[in-house]
Amino acid sequence: MNSTPLWLSALADAARTMPVPEPMHPPARGGRESAVLILFGETDRGPDLLLIQRKEGLRRHAGQPAFPGGRIELTDPSPEAAAVREAEEETGAIPAGIDVVGRLPELYLSFSDFRVAPVLGWWREPSEVRAADIDEVAAVSRVPVADLADPANRVKVRYGDGPMWGPGFRVDGMLVWGFTGQIIDGLLALGGWELPWRVRGLTDEFEATPQGLRPVG
Template sequence: MAELHAGDDGYETLRPPGVPRPAAVLVGLVDRVDGPFLLLTTRTGHLRHHAGQVSFPGGRMEPGDPNPAATARREAWEEVGLPPENVRVLGELAPYDTVTGFRIHPIVGWVTPPPAWIPDPFEVADIFEMPLGFVMNLANHQRETRMRDGRMREYWTMPWNGRNVWGATAGIIVNFVRVLHWQP
């Protein structure tokens, strides 16, 4: 399989020096009658990292987590009320390094949804599902640029239904779509 690297078309160069902090997210494919949907959240506005941004359920790896899949399942349980047994892990995408110093391990999982999503009020402002068909359409993958720390930065964005999925989350989605479109 073609190796996909982290960041926007390669490792991001603005990452603080030092060892990246390990984290994991659940790229959850929610099983719905009308097709699979990606499970996403909007982070609350007061958080230290990525406040108000759209993200996958996930977070830092804790010492008690045996692997990134365990972290992704634990974080999904804490953030959106998804029981770990409702996630069948399908695989892991290449790690994604962020400008804020995280090395994210995206864990792809098939999700049997609970009767209702339960947002953690401290971390999650909103829980929503984006149709997989929308993200599979390459026309919906857009590039934008902006200045950060005196340098121009280019990143992925996917406006959808009044929300703007961008940065690391959009980059992980683009990498996931690239894996699904891969042909030998």
């Protein structure tokens, strides 16, 4: 059995108090409680993360890459249990091989009114994964942290017509951005994986629109 690596234990300790962007501070009350699983594994290329790509045509987050997750149900004893359950339902990951190692501060998504508990997990015994929930999930990927940290894969995403920009990552045929991109960006910095990068031109910038992402320029 693979015990939790020291680097992940250190990351979990640091992530418990990672800064929350002002727009993502949860309100005093209200919001629908949900959880996502930030599941780290390890391969011959080093640490990786489990991501899903949501199907096109969904009411929320259509076509977007994301961490496995969803609403916390009344039958879930904790956000951690909800995150692991959702990962099993969406990707087929076997819960017995997953160890929960920590939780990030709660985040709020105002556009969907979700309060999200990001749960950190260690894939002690990786299992085969697939798009298990065919109604919501189009694809499942294990993305190496090295690819996420590679400056050549990093982009900026502008939200609507306003001045807000966020991090994006072009990996495994996906453009990871939004809530998921923000968390990955923070974890890369906390884990010591972040590398210097810069936007090289307008083709490296994207704008989030109701129809999806489009290049700026």
